[in-house]
Amino acid sequence: MTSTTNPERYGDRLFRHSNEGEDKRLGALTRAFHAASTARLTALGVQPGWRCLDVGAGTGVISRWLAGTTAPGQVIALDRDTGLLDTAGLTNITVLQADVVNDTPDLAGFDLVHARFLLMHLREREALLAKLATWLRPGGWLLVSDAADLATPTSTSPALRTTISSLWKMLNDSIGMEINYSRVYPRPLLNAGLTNVDIGVDLPVVRAGSPLAEFLTEHLVGVRSQLLETGLHPDILDDALTYLNAADTIDLTFGMISAWGQRPAEASP
Structure with a gap:
């Protein structure tokens, strides 16, 4: 049982970077949303000479893209676990x-x-978002992206609906993850004093062999024991995994909501 005085966090036990298969899981997630993320960054005007901070850099794919796009600018790739x-x-x-x-x-x-x-993975999410905004120069941009389960509740697969619902609840109960945190966007960016605030949604298709199907498969297999401890029947979980990888599956599950805003330029003296 997780201690209430020292609650488990993402990466303490679940999703630790040293866990077997974690690189494959994160790699699939990156492929599912990389084009969407780089399109958002490009639209903000990322250009050579910019100084950028990639928080929660993971495997470093976005950090590397930023480094190539902003060179000779500098990129800081920050993560709790850089393994x-x-x-x-x-x-x-x-x-x-x-x-x-x-x-x-x-x-x-x-x-x-x-x-x-x-x-979405941090209980201190609101305070951290406000902190991120303070690290901008006047005129600098903040871009945050988090998941939102916009479509699984209406999937045609009962097994997938039940399994994914159990997954989100288990992760919320264990590490405090909030799958639909991004539905509060863009309000926290406005509260942080940013201007030119807007939001966008990206919802990739799940089909056999797609990056999102691979991610969900790795995700569910990796937390199988924890899911079964919640009372999810193993046959339902197995049916969901079969569905994700069936040749005729075309479905929607979770997407990514991005929000961005700009720190106001300092007033002239």
């Missing part, structure tokens, strides 16, 4: 291992602060 962070061959990326909730890294003056699938 999967790959920055090989790029001299304009600095890796920073830090816990953005409990540590106080000296960060400021960024043209861009980016965080994808981070805030």
